Amino acid sequence: MKVTVIYNPAAGGGREALLYRFVAELERLGATVCQYHTKGPHDATDYLKGLADQGDCVVAVGGDGTTNEVLNGLAAGVALGVFATGTANVLGKELELPKKPEQAAQVVVQGKSVSVTPARLNGRRFLMMCGVGYDAWVVNGVNLGIKERFGKLAYVQSMLGQIGRYGQSHYRVEVDGRPLDCFSAIITNGRHYGGSFVLSREANILRPQVQVLLFQKQGVRFLLRCLIALLFGRMERVDGVASLRAQRVHIRCENQNEPIQADGDPAGSLPAEIEVESAPVRMRVPALFDS
Template sequence: MSQSAGRHLLLVVNPTAGHYTEQRLTNFVQQLEHIGCDVQVELTRRQGHSTEIVRSYLARNTPDIIIAGGGDGTIAEIAQAMMKAPCALALWPIGSANVLARELHIPFDDAENAALLARGTRRTVWPGQITTAEQTTPTLFLQMAGVGLDGWIVQNLSPMLKKHTGRVAYVIAALQLALSRPLPPFKTRVDGISHRTVLSIISKGRLYGGPFALFHHNLHHQPAFSVLLLHRLNPLLIIWQMIMMRLKRRPSSNPAFTILTGETIICDHTSPIPAQSDGDFRGVTPLRITSAPTLLKIIAPPQPVAPSTPSQRSTSGRNTKRR
């Protein structure tokens, strides 16, 4: 008998996700039923609806697995409602970027994904949480948050353009912003050490914007973040510093960006600076980011052997100390 036989699954699907079709949903449900699962499907109608669906369902039932059908934003919404639930979270990656699914090596082929669910291999991840001036209740994110340029892009992104062009929509929005307004600098404190930035990326994983590796280490398994602090929008200086990093040479004394690790990140400014997490707009500064108090179980392939703990030496050549 299949290990998945008799399992009850709740599949919450965002029908506006970039790679969703009704036929694909029907086929995926049939594959899950073929391996012996009982599947209940719920479609979301708006941002935040995933959280409402899961909370309402968990008040009446205890499924074995809750499947997030969508992108990183949908996953974060569902995780928000699951943090104290005994069931595990699974991913059906049908969004535009699917960064977390790439990070955890979740199969994009639906038949392989169903086989992964049948095996039921679980990994534990440590989500982040963000509070902003507009959202004082902590909001979970599983992959990354961005303050400054990232926030401006998500705040101004056209949902229709994102649906039809995927990651290209972010590039178009970034170019429009670069041509229309200067980006004000703001202060980012990482474990108490202050930095002047125009963009701060706070991440649990290595990847950014899809398959692009921004950091060397995956930190989903510990209460820490990789942090990229962009100090100036100078494309030539950024490219030169990246080349120096690849050659393992010391960058200039006045770097374009700094990469480090930290556990508590605070951003502030005299005027509001927008922020996003897992692709959804979260509000404006002042904001605070820490790891969530509770771990989350996710259906995923076994975790690869972890590399040694990342050094606390930043790529700008300055040492950073935990406080």
């Protein structure tokens, strides 16, 4: 088995010792390993697109943003593996991926493949989610220096700083052609958010559809109710939150400078055209993963 390992040294403050253990276990299991350390944003995508032979599997070692970059450079027919070492690691939680490097390597070599269908946001793939409104403001407002030093606390700081803005922007969202209005929206492929929190119990990463959550009421009190509900996995039970399945989603706003986030990183600005892809990606998961 030939494995290409893409390592982001900036994710989670750097995890070189874990990387060495991960690669050593891959080689012990008989894999031929090619390593690449990224040098900056989009480098992983550019490197993979220029690689003549990506091997049997490309493994993203880093956070959800690193996986997103690898996904966008992944060649057709090549499996995607993940050793989650970043800040939130939402995809790792979704697919029940182990955190220990030796176990993560065993998943790549000895696990199984499941089909996960990405979606495209303005032509760029994402695996987990994208969002506009409060969700995107938080991601765009994260202090990278604080994130590097303190991890998730950087998101907490940004969340507190953006609460007062909620409800100031109005979005028109078309869900498979059906026009709806909201003040924030999250389009998700999976159940989890921010790590272990359950955002949507209706979502299923193995289903070729996205789940669209629309926050349709104004007011800071409504937003706070939603955030409290998120802690208990009850977001979709909040009055004013609509949850719908979709293949295509279009989002507009009078303010064209409104930001978008995808897989936990800034992803440009509105308008947003989101469409589920026709072909899935094979992802390596534990042999006992319930698919």
